[in-house]
Amino acid sequence: MKFNNRNVFISKNAQIGKNVKIGDNSVIYDNVIIKDNTIISNDCIIGEPLQSYYSNVNDYQNPPTIIGSDSVIRSHCIIYCGCEIGDYFSTGHRVTIREYSKFGTNCRIGTVSDIQGYVTFGNYCWLHSNVHIGQKSTLGNFVFVYPYVVFTNDPTPPSDLCIGPSVGDYSQIAVFSVLLPGVKIGKHCLVGAGSIVGKDVDDFQLVVGSPAVVKKDVRQVKDRVTGESHYPWPYRFTRGMPWSDKGFDEWEKEFGI
């Protein structure tokens, strides 16, 4: 149904891998590299030029953009030039990823999410719909972020300071939370819904509220159905995770972070 090659524009200076499909009305700009088996769906823009392109069209050189292999970019996404995106990446619709964003492998970015550029993601970060990641944010591995979360970076707006938050491996940031500029969230943390986090959070803490305060150790949070501890969640949730076959302990011994 898709991929009829209608109204597709691919720069001569793009490199398109084997078995790549590009949807109708999509545009691939200069110096984009798309690796094998990747799908770019309809109405996407890959390698969107920097602001300076508009003021200096003739001398402008588009920085290289890399989209990993075996990825799926759904329709209406815009990915700027200068991004380096690992293999097995996937997005929802209408995702905007600004320039010089770096993603490890197996990341997923939900519909309408807005990545502001100059960010660093590890592997297996999953962002749900409508997440806003400010410039210079850092996410570790297996970080999950839920809808309408905002990572901020300017402590006294407006200013020229830009101090992104950072989130450690396996941490979860629930809906409607704000990470204030420069906050460091540890590993295996849970930020509860609607929290505004202004202070650093140690590993394994559940923080909630505005301003967010420590409520308990996440290992005390029970599963609603089984009544057992749900966290650390890698023992309870394996769908799409690299330990789905052998279990988290075994995986961690071999490959763990």
Added chain:
Amino acid sequence: MKFNNRNVFISKNAQIGKNVKIGDNSVIYDNVIIKDNTIISNDCIIGEPLQSYYSNVNDYQNPPTIIGSDSVIRSHCIIYCGCEIGDYFSTGHRVTIREYSKFGTNCRIGTVSDIQGYVTFGNYCWLHSNVHIGQKSTLGNFVFVYPYVVFTNDPTPPSDLCIGPSVGDYSQIAVFSVLLPGVKIGKHCLVGAGSIVGKDVDDFQLVVGSPAVVKKDVRQVKDRVTGESHYPWPYRFTRGMPWSDKGFDEWEKEFGI
């Protein structure tokens, strides 16, 4: 001005009713049924295939999608296959509706809203801009939801549990509120701005806060101009409502829910 039939793609396996208009750059996929007098504006995708399409293009069969009569889908919307949408539906721009969503008649979905699929809406539900409805949510009839409201469904993220909230007839969910997983909101309720609702709410209650607590009976809330009780709102607001001619009491006797 619109509807020049430029760059439109309609599957041979779609059924297009009488007097239907389809805007430029729009795509109608396999097994979509669009009923009479409906308008699909520019740059829309109707019948977007499931994830499994991408991994198995050859054997894939697109589930049927039904768009009711006399509807207006504004530009840049994406509606997945498997949806059943009643007559007199309308959307703003850039709405995403995922698979197997069911809507009664006369529903309106605002710009950028994101319906995650597997949801059930009654009749006359109006969602304002930028509402996020998680999977397995249930809305009754005449439910109005205001901007930046999120319906969630996973009590201990990440997990494989998915317990959507439900909202009763005539209830109103104000801006920036979150319904936590499985919460049941009664009929004629008002959830105040910025609330996080974690407990069930009885009929006619005004709840506010994080966590949301009962403040008063909604029938005690006054109209700012007249000083009279504003709720139950169907006595005060009739624009676009089926009781606009005869009044709510008379309508309810004849057709009411």
Added chain:
Amino acid sequence: MKFNNRNVFISKNAQIGKNVKIGDNSVIYDNVIIKDNTIISNDCIIGEPLQSYYSNVNDYQNPPTIIGSDSVIRSHCIIYCGCEIGDYFSTGHRVTIREYSKFGTNCRIGTVSDIQGYVTFGNYCWLHSNVHIGQKSTLGNFVFVYPYVVFTNDPTPPSDLCIGPSVGDYSQIAVFSVLLPGVKIGKHCLVGAGSIVGKDVDDFQLVVGSPAVVKKDVRQVKDRVTGESHYPWPYRFTRGMPWSDKGFDEWEKEFGI
């Protein structure tokens, strides 16, 4: 790279200035005026018709729409008819601006922001990503609004009342804040992250919380690095501001508001 003139539609009744560029797949409807040196990027809709167009295609006249000179409208934006937009305007991607919105000069509107129409902006208003401005809102000059802020206008939803908030010159509204209907924010104010503002705010106040209360005079807020007062911010932040050459005091004497 852009501007290949593929699949562009421009009404015969539009007036396009000198040195204007229009991106691929964009549409310019009747009675749109685009002034000199302006760039409309890909997949944009300028002069989107009113609702009445759909019910009365033959007699419909599109109200005039003016896009100022030296502006940049990024891809996937939709600007309705009846808008009057000053010079040096710029937008991110996927911005929706509904009918009869008025903007002074040098305004910037971030990605996914949703301007609901019938609003009035002064000069140099900067909206970050994903801001929602309800109908009949008024912004002064040099008002900065950060992500996921909502301006509301109906005190007892649903009703036919529409009372927009107003914000004075130089004020800052931080992430995740809600301005309730009819609230008046003074000049040089700072609304802290996650606030719900239900009462008017005097000049130079920092308000925070839900409901928002006065915390201090903004002139007591220190810069995190220098330890000096950061506000009034025009003395500390000059990037893109008209006083970047001569300083705020000097500029204000000559041109100030």
